[in-house]
Amino acid sequence: MTAPAIAVSGLSVRYDGADRRALDEVAFEAVPGEILGILGPTGAGKSTLMQCLSGVIPRHEEDAAMRGDIEVFGRPLPDFAGLSEITESVGLVMQDPEVQLVNTMVREELVWGMENRGIPVPEIERRLRRACDLFDIGGLLDRFTHALSGGEKQRVVVASVFCLSPRIMLLDEPTSELDPAGTEGVMDAIRVLADEGVTVLVVEHKIEELAVHADRLLAMRRGRVEAIGTPRDVLMGSAAPDRPQVLDIALRLRERGHWDGEVPLSVPAAAATWQSMTNDPRSDRNRS
């Protein structure tokens, strides 16, 4: 069995003055090369979980009391010297891209973290080229960061964390300001990274995207893990906060006896299943 990249057990967090825990006995594991999608309504504790996994809680947020264990590649998080050391293994992309752009030009933004780590210039150039290809930001390099659109800012922020080559990437709503094409581009890039062995934990409200791209889903509600498993298992279970519309439609059709194939998670999958069902000579649809 593959050793987990990240292992969480008994994780609870309570903010000062809050009437309930933001996280309540959370436990799960993620293996190298896995994309774990995290779902849940607002206030479910998704962002708090990301902050715990990156060490931001308790090292930066002083108004949050945390208990429980987090291990990164078998090493307990408290054993790391500081946030900077944790970020050598764990890269965090926060929700608001505006506060993560700390340089005036995009090129400077992308190379700045690498410069801080003392990465040699040829390697910086190689990673920069790769980031431009993966996130389609080559045309933005000489632009001012504050003059980018919301979607462009998000792509630059994700790319700048990618440039640090973390073995675990935590993405907190990385596509919230992206259009469908931009979202697809970022999700494809995430898949490429996962195929190279990077573990990606991604918080998303775009459930259709997660259903297709994630290897497993973790559903949260009120600080607790409600379900964890394959996208199909989680989304067809009662713990899913929401479902892709196409899955909902297929389930309703199945109830009425019009869908006898596999329940699809995406529109292309639905189209393929529908085609195979209509080509099936035993199908009722061909007799009518």
Add this chain to the structure above:
Amino acid sequence: MSGTLLYQPGHTFLHRADARAKIAAIIVVLVLALTTTRIDVLVALTAVVVLGLAVLARITPVSYARALLLIVPLILLLTLLQALVQGGPALATVGGVSLSQEGVLLGLGIGMRLFAMGICFYGFSLTTSPSDIALALHKAGLPYKFAYLTSFAFRFLPLLQDEARTLLTAMAVRGSAETSSRHPIRRGRAIVRMLFPMLAGSMKRSSEIALSMELRGYSLPGPRTFYRTHSFRTGDAFLVVGVLLLAAALLVMQWQLPAPFTEGA
């Protein structure tokens, strides 16, 4: 121009010049401008700065015409004030009030000084990226962590500008007439009302930005690499030598030539 930032990327001589050479040139111009009030020396200095920016950075007076519209009334006001408060022979008498010739020359001199220094800084800001300024300060011996903050300040300004714009818009859509008023006092009242939430928002943002910087290794103790480096080249040396020669010529002009508009001149 992009928001609060003046810097515009380009490929002119001044864009390529080392920021240290440009800072040295600015210091020379500042010292010159601040050590004389002689109108002829300041006019010559201003003319050379205007010409230098046009030739070396393709920055023509058209690009700072709007700033001129602001500075000319200021120069006229200064001149008028000096003409009224300085003694000496009168240049003219208007409605029984005599305007001192010495005061007029002094006021014009101060105005020219402001103008020369202003366009010098304008040229520097337009051709020097904030990160180049940080690199120059670092090369001059300032630890990178402190030098970087100068560059970061330029990034923070547009954030504050956005925050202010958002707050003013929020006030306007909730029916505050003051935000769109042309009356300076009413408009000022809206700005004062906006200051507290802006300050609170800035504090929150600065904490988040500090976290982002930390997450990208800002406080790592190890050696740092520099992706882009500037070396002090021959052209930079020419720039500094050229400005020093200009300073020498203007000092000679000041000492050897009699001041204009004075008796015996």
